[in-house]
Amino acid sequence: MKIDPKSPADLSAQIAKAIRDAIMSGDLLVDERLPSEAELADQFNVSRPTVREALKRLGAQSLIRTQRGATGGAFVNRLRFEDAYGQQITTSTLLLSMNDVSFAVACEARYALERACAPLAAARRSADHLATMRAEAHRQSQPGLTDEAFCASDVAFHRALVDAAGNPVISYQLAGAVEAMQPLMNMITFTARSRERIVQLHSRIADGLENHDAEAVDITLAELASYTNELAQAVIDARAAARDAQ
Amino acid sequence: MKIDPKSPADLSAQIAKAIRDAIMSGDLLVDERLPSEAELADQFNVSRPTVREALKRLGAQSLIRTQRGATGGAFVNRLRFEDAYGQQITTSTLLLSMNDVSFAVACEARYALERACAPLAAARRSADHLATMRAEAHRQSQPGLTDEAFCASDVAFHRALVDAAGNPVISYQLAGAVEAMQPLMNMITFTARSRERIVQLHSRIADGLENHDAEAVDITLAELASYTNELAQAVIDARAAARDAQ
């Protein structure tokens, strides 16, 4: 693990990269303890604050964890799917909001990927996943629900659908696509009528999964995708009209 | 933006969270300048090194960028898809290697998600994407190619396929799934025979896209998935046999 002392700026970034590479290449194994901050400072010929900045960078990516005390130090972290979800969702959400991704594009991505889960989910869905989906669909039919709570429940429903595929890699990859849609969905006002329609489609999806009927699920997802797009388009059109009238 | 001074540990994490929340909620806009480190230290009642650790955390997630000099400082970064790819790939790769994800599970995820792109890619593929795929397929048929180079070309081929769907959100989400497979693929020894088969399938995929034939692409991807699994299974079986013989 070496850094280039000639390029003086961003020493902490270089150190972080060196350690990250060591982790990625397998030079540092899971749960292995890194040298103490003082030792690292010696090795890299930098000061302890600089080492600490590097370690914080790695900590932000969940690549290491630190522990105080006599036997403490920085340890290579076993990156868990659950830990990675949060970052994935944060990043996806910001990507959508900062790059002016249209509702249509985000929606297309979400449903295209979700439909990829349909066959697996239909084959493997557990009673648990089904129960979650039914419960969320029921919650969505409650009259007093705010739009925001409705959206949150919608996300929970779709995450259960994704998780039903029983493949942690898929669940991880799709967490971002599903959750990042929530801010976009929040711009929609869900009337009683549209909620009813959505709940109906959700129920049909749950039915399809219960009957191991992948095709039914796929078709219903396609319907849901186009209906969601319709709703969003209505909002967009209404806003455009309001702006023109002004 | 407030932090809790009572819980003394991990002040820098709290500060990072406060700023991250401000970015996510829209309180801080893209390209907006944060207060200087000294000002932040005052505001949060901590020292400058602590503030710096927090900023490095945010920098590691590409949420901010910093600039030296008179008008420098930390700025809210416009998170670009290209910037996010790297992190996505790093995280996905580590997730697979650290959680003992089997080849079969990773492969299933990759092809399930790729097949979701098939209809979109068939409809929208540009000449550029096709050319990339043809070129990679041709490279894969070169005799002298190392297994590693073959895998790298395979990844490039599949990324072009994903990008052909013309949806940046999908490209981003799938970057991880596609690239993280490479270390797993690298354990396979690709014989001339198997390479020939794979190149053939790749060519069929390119043909399908050229003809806007989504179904052909889908079917070929399914074949490729099962063939890849076969190859991996053979490696796994051979290793098990070698271990038993020992």
Add this chain to the structure above:
DNA sequence: CAATTTTCATTTGTCAGACAATTAAATGTA
């Protein structure tokens, strides 16, 4: 006056040294 150079203030990057808080192991004690 305009163009160029110089100076300067601001800000991040880095360093050195210090102390507090935490924690497990070593040590002492009943």
Add this chain to the structure above:
DNA sequence: TACATTTAATTGTCTGACAAATGAAAATTG
């Protein structure tokens, strides 16, 4: 042996300082 105490190692934080970069303002020059 069981329990309390001490100790050493380590991270977390602070203070103060200087270096390096950089744009803006001031001074200089044609």
